Amino acid sequence: MAIVYDKLLNWSFPDLEHRYTAKDTILYALGLGCGIDPLDRGDLAYVYEAGLKVLPSMAVVLGYPGFWLKDPATGADWVKVLHGEQSIRIHVPLAPSGTVIGRSKVDAIVDKGPGRGALLYSSRRIIDKASGTLLATVSQTTFLRGDGGFGGPSGPVKEPFAVPDDRAPDLVAARRTAANTALIYRLSGDFNPLHADPDVAAKAGFKAPILHGLASLGVATRALVDAVAGNDPTRLKALDLRFTAPVYPGETIATEIWRTDEAAVFAFRGRVVERDLICLGNGRVEIAQA
Template sequence: MAFQTENFSKPEKVVPSLCDGYVLGNGYVEYTSRDTILYALGLGASEDPMDRRDLRYTYENSEDFGVLPTFAVLVQFLLPQVTSVHDCPGIPEFNPMLLLHGEHKLTLFKSIPTEGHLRVVSKIRKVEDKGSGALVNIQLHTYDADTGELLTINEPGIFVRGIGGFLPADRKSAGSSKPSVLIPDKEPDFVYTKKTSASQAILYRLTGDRNPLHIDPDMAAVGGFERPILHGLCTFGIAGHGIIKEVCDNEPAGLRSIEGRFSSPVVPGQSLRVEMFKGNSKETILFQVRTVETGKICLSNGVAQLNVPTNAKL
């Protein structure tokens, strides 16, 4: 894989003109059904070995063996796209423990095959000044390397604490770059609850994100946390799994896109409650994820678009 590796001096502040459009990576990755099964297990699938709905994602000899669509978020870690933000000539030096995943959107154009050879092209779309830090908006296009077909687009928003303040006050961005999603003030139409295990992050990291923030207490402390926290994308995947199970009759092809904002950390061992609401159209589900023990919303601004016709319970 080719990355831009020219020698350059790191700036003292973010230089947007050197960031926008910067190519982070253009390379290839292969995966097998072992990787897709490990991902499903990392989300807590098949904790009940008699749950035949989960066996669809964890047992390769199932008649309907398939892949949870949010598996597609892993390509950014199988290829070190996000960590390559540090190499951008317009980004100053920063401690990797101060990098947080702020928000994410995944759009699917085809079903994810159980094994594949992919080409991933990623770039920085833009960098926003949030005052206390910078929001680096990345876009990753994933293609079938053999046919050239576009499979997915990932759009992570990476928040780097401590490198904000690079724009005049009147050009700073307040809050998120996306409008807030108004969750209805009523009981959810669908609910999916998942109790995470105390070792959930230790297992999930084997899917590709080896950030020590999620396993090393000392590194978590550097990041400002009392103990290692769960990967935001694990929560994201649990939400997607819940939507597919509860709304799409466990049909992975029912999910067309999913997005959300990581609003508070989750400690492994806590329970997650995915609260889903019917949107203004049959294709739209609004959702949020609540940490049961604290009552806090840990994933907000959730929107899922569904493919129809489907077996969706709408």
């Protein structure tokens, strides 16, 4: 079955109500490796209910519609789907608990041609159920590797943010993940067996289950909040990045950060220290002034 452009572009998503508690917020942070060092008081704020803080990247797991492209009616070859890029916009800081509505939609589909696949741009608005306040908008680019040549538009294609490659980073913040990080992170809602079952990982060509891309994003977010926002997660206003390589649980992600001409904007990328490999690229983060 092939993609039908109009059908996929107008895919209907029901509003998804999501109630979460302080326990869910703590579990999300534990799934990023927060608390590996029990004496790290900066991390403690995200994994201990007394004065609990919320990492802004938690928006990616709220109101999540699941792996909807696996539905045969989409026409997509779901086995070849890759998560390419992710953006987060925080409009109001997230509370440690609450009930939200996730409202998803497909924004655009770009046909790159036969043999080249397609790009699907989608977004989700996360709305506080009680007040109707828009809390966050999360957007992603999905690469449909097996679905080009269906006769859709060839553009526009989102241009990635350029990270400086002519000078060393101004700051580097390294954070180690634990060997069981993926097994914890999946409890926040992404149960793809690729991140848990060694046999599934081997069939996909990996030596072991890999860390979720959005977990790698969360690790970088935690590093950025600490390095450029004074460990105040409410100051992070926006974040964009591209996924460039998988991370294995237990590896260390070094977030390399550059100042830009805009005082409130930093460029960044993530490097797997053990393999000297870029896992997150084209990163941009916007921080509110203190």
